[in-house]
Each structure stands twice: as structure tokens, then as C-alpha cells.
Amino acid sequence: MENLLVEQKNSFNFLLKKMPKNIINSNNHIDLSNIKIGLIIDDVLEAIKKIPDKSISTVVTSPPYWNLRDYKDNRQIGNEKNPLEFVNKIALVGKEILRILKDDGAYFLNIGDTYVDQSLQMIPQKIAIKMQEQGWLIRNQIIWYKPNHMPSPVKNRLSNTYEVIYFFTKNDWEKKVNFNLDAIRIPHKSNFKKQNPKMIINYSKFINETKNKGASPAARLVNGCEKYTIKRNITASQKEISDYLKNALKKNNINIATLIKILGEEKYKHKANHWFRVDAGGSYPSKEDWKELKKILKFNDKYDNQMLKEYKYLQSVESHPKGKNPGDLFIANTAKSKYKHFAVFPEEIPELAIKSCCPENEFVLDPFAGSGTTGVVANRLNRKCILIEVQKDFAKIIKERIKDIKIL
Template identity: 25%
Template sequence: MVVNKITQVLGEPYFQTDNCFIYHLECSSAMAKLPDEFINLTVTSPPYNIGKDYEKNLPIDEYLSWCNIWLSEIYRITLNTGAFWLNLGYLSIPNRAKAIPIPYLIWDKIPFYLIQEIVWNYGAGVAGKKFFSPRNEKFLWYVKNSDNYTFNLDEVRDPNVKYPNQKKNGKLKVNPKGKNPTDVWQFPKVIAKNRAAKERTPHPAQFPIAVISRIIQACSNPNEIVFDPFLGSGTTAVVPLSLKRQFIGFEIRADYCEIAANRIENLLREKQVDAEQLSLF
């Protein structure tokens, strides 16, 4: 089965272009229809169960049980050489925790092998009065096979090297493409109030393109399938398509499906304009 035959399994999508399928579906039941070992890379951020307008609040035990369902499905549909990047924030537990990291609560429900925790330092946010001001989110990088997974370091090297021309025994000490980025990534948030920002959409929790781009380039290859079961604003669709990957996404809210579809159409128009301009020379 290849991505261009996905409609045989899931029916007609909400939105479709070459190498891209967006479905207005609840992800757990939709994933259950996909075959085993089908996806190369999943990048997603599910609801945090904190009362946002795009989620339904559940008792914590029910929320964790629900997480177990979709986590198991992602594992099943991931190729043996595939990867899973998970962004999960914090929730409160009455009389126990103001803000406990959700991965602490589901560590034993994730069948993947954890490679690394990445800290995304976004630089601006709420100001705390009785606690330190939050300025980061976490990404957990999982793989299915700890001995065989994709890591394209040269695609994501940081060119900001302090001494790029330093040599030892006549040879450059630093890779000419740059250094290995650290596990703390400094990218600004897409601020909803900044209406002038090109990336900005009405979605209240939108990923920056720069963050998702680094993940996609590092952990997948051209023509491979990237998946997001909680699509939201569509950044995880736009980036793979711009990097010549295939994409499948599920989103339970139709208005967010529409946001993602509009962003993809804008990307394709921009690529068409660029191609037409290049053809003039």
C-alpha cells in the first residue's frame, strides 16, 4: 500500500493534493484502519486535557487511557525503522501538582524506544508571580528500532560556529556544514497576537515552521510518509510537502482542517509562482 491509495482504506479525504491527504476524522478509529508498519515518521502534539477550546476535558484516568489507545496505534503503523516525535505539555492534578509534565504520567504506555528529550526554548510567554516564568516545551524523540533509525545530521547542522576556520594538523576541526545542534532549540513562538506574522493562523497553539522543519529533515527522507493524527493548524503538513515528503493527517475539527488546507494551497501557489519565475531565465 502506498500513500496515493489511502482513499481505498479511509474513503474520500477532506482535502487532497499530490502526496497529501487530510481527513476530518477522530484519529484513534481512523488509525485502526491503517495497515501495520506503514508510516515513516509521526510528529504530533495531542490535546493536553487542560480545557482548551479544541479539546474535551476528561477525568485524568480516562485521559491517560485514551492516550494509551492512540499511542498503541501509532506504534503499530510505524515502520520498523520509523520514528515518533511527541510534544506534550503539562496538566494540573488537584492537591498534587500545579503543572506536571504529561510524559511523566504516560512513560509506561509508550512502547517506543526513547532516544532523547529536546527542549524548545521559545523566549516569550506568560509571566509567573509565584513560580518561574515558563519558557519552554518538550519534544520526545522515539524510535521503533534503537539500532536502525534515520538521523540526517548534515541536513540540520547549525552554521553558527564560533571558530569555523580553526584547524588541527592542517585540517578543519569543525564540519564545514556546521556543528551538531544542542538538545535545546531556540525558536520563537508563532504569537497569535502578531497579525503581521506570515505563519500566523487563528489556531491558538501553532508550531513554528522552523521547529518542525528541523525534525522532518533530521528524521525522515524525501518521498517518505509523515503523519500527524492531531493536525491542528497544519504546520506538520506544510513542512513535509515543502521538503518533498508525503503526508497524511487527521483532525477532528473541520475549521482546523480548513486552516490546514488553505495553508497547503498557499504553499502550492507560491511554489508555482517560483517555478514560473525560474522558467523566465
């Protein structure tokens, strides 16, 4: 018996020596403490299980299209029998990402659609719905327009010129999403360009104004005619108004559900709850709603000036000094590549995701790494990165592009 125990102990010690040092023995998670850029060559659903909980700040990836290319590997994603199987598999990856992503993290998913029997399968939209069911928020549906899109011989429909990129975050309004808009702002353009000083006067009328005088075409057309908007000057915080209304409910011995019934469920069932919230989903009652609340709850005039009095505000908005919000239409060519049979993810996509959502020295993950473009960009932007790729041919390309990458 003693010999058997010694033999088992020796066998266990042998396995420990053979085990990579970057694997934590207790839970088989990778130790990320000494990793700058790492590559896991494995099936994505197996590889992602090795990543510790809440260790990744940003995920940006582009899975293979469904039914487009066969890499002769039964572990590959994109070769399922039907679109539903593909959708479910991408959703499984999403579930694991939910585990490994930090609470303030972000997930950017570029996903392409396909046709079956001349009909679009709506694969991106089906995946997005699955993700919502898992507990994700869809912050944006970004349209990636490709000026150099593939020419199409079709004559009975329009050519496909764009793909969808979904921007997901965890479904928790009380957590602050790590989103740095200033890092991706687009500098304001001016129609005035460097000219001969003698010609400046001829071009000065084309200089863009520093104020946006409203959204209406008339406001832009008639420069001398200012536009106004009607607004209230509410200085009380959302919490202050919420607490005031809660006290009024208590004094009248009614709850929010009863208040909604009195106000009218059809109109207020999705509205009134927001008056009592103090997170990002909270809102102030409108002028008309405040009047109705006052009739029912009979509270004093303490906040009437703020909630009922309206003012005219000039509809002119100063441009942000750092530039404008880039918006949800993204224009970028597919990247050229010296490698055959490979559609390269343009660097602009991971760059936007990483700059806006991943602080320096934090981790980016690309679970469908392909040729490793996300890793190249992360390295350039001084972020750490984990890449997952099942195809060994692509892994060779990644190692060629990122010389100091560590195989995990």
C-alpha cells in the first residue's frame, strides 16, 4: 500500500513538472500575471475556459462566416449543419465571455450574414437576440461600410456593402462602463485650407462655424435666424426628486404599483417607475406628469418652480474641442494581405474598440484571432492581449506577425 502511494505521488509530481508554468493547477486557468501577448492554439470553447473570471477588459473579434469555408477541422466554427447551430455556438462563446469579462468591460462582435435559397438568414440579428437573453446590453449596432466591398454578379437584388459590429456590455445599469469617447473622437473639419495669404479673404466665408445652430435645416440655412428650445431649469438631483416622491407616497400610504393604477396603467406602466430610480435609468417627471402627481399626492410647492417653469434656450451648441463622436457608421476597407485565402480584419476596427474601452496595460481578447490583427493593434497600443486560434496555419501567420508572442 505504501509503495502504491509513493508511486502515485511520483506520478503526480511528474505531471506537475510537465504542466506549463502558466497554468494554475487548482482550476486550470492561465496565470496572466507575466503575459504581454499570448496565443492559445485550440478549439475556442475549450481554450476560453482556461481564462480566469473577470480578467479581460475588451473582447473584439470576427468569427468565420457560416458555411463559407471549410478548413478540414471538425473543431472549426462556421461549418455547422444549419445557421441555427452556428448561432447557438457563437452564443456559447458569448456566455463564456460574460464570465471572463470585467464588469466595466466591452465586447465588440463583427459578424457576417449569408444567403440560403436566395434569402438572408439574419444571423447577426439572431445572435444579438441570443446575447440579450444571456444578459448582455446592446450598446450599439455599428454598420461597417466597406468601400472596397466584393463585386457581385447578382441582378435580382442589391450588392452587399456592409457588415454589422455589435457593441455589447454587461446588463447592469449600476456598473459604469469603461468607455473613453475622447480617445476616438474625430477632429472637426474646416473647409478652410492653407492658402496663399493674399487669398485668405476669398476663402473665409467657407470656414465652418464653431457653433451648431440646431438640427433643423432652416437653422443651418438662415444664419441670422436663431432657433430656441423649451426646457426646464432643474437643479435638484434625480435622487432628491426621487426621495421627495417616495416620501409623498409614504405619507399617502400608497406604493408605486397603486400610483400607476391611479395614473392609468396603459400610459404609465413603463414610465412611472423611472421617477423613483436613482441610477442611469432614472428620469424626471414631465411638466404634465408633475401636475398629475401633485393632484394625487398633494405635496407642497417646494420643487414647482423647477418642475413646472419653462424657459427658452438658444439652440446653439459649441463643438467639443476634442472632436465629434464618430457615430455608428464605420467606413473602412477590408485590409490587404500577403497571405492567401484570408479576408483580413482591418486594423481600424480593433483600434476603435481598444482605444475606447481598454485602458493601457489591461487585457484584450480575440477568440477568433485569424491572422492576429487584434494582437498587432493591441501590441502597438500598449495593451496586453490573448489570442485564440484553432487553425495551425493561421497560428503560424500570427507568430510571424507578432515575434514576441507567447504560446500558452
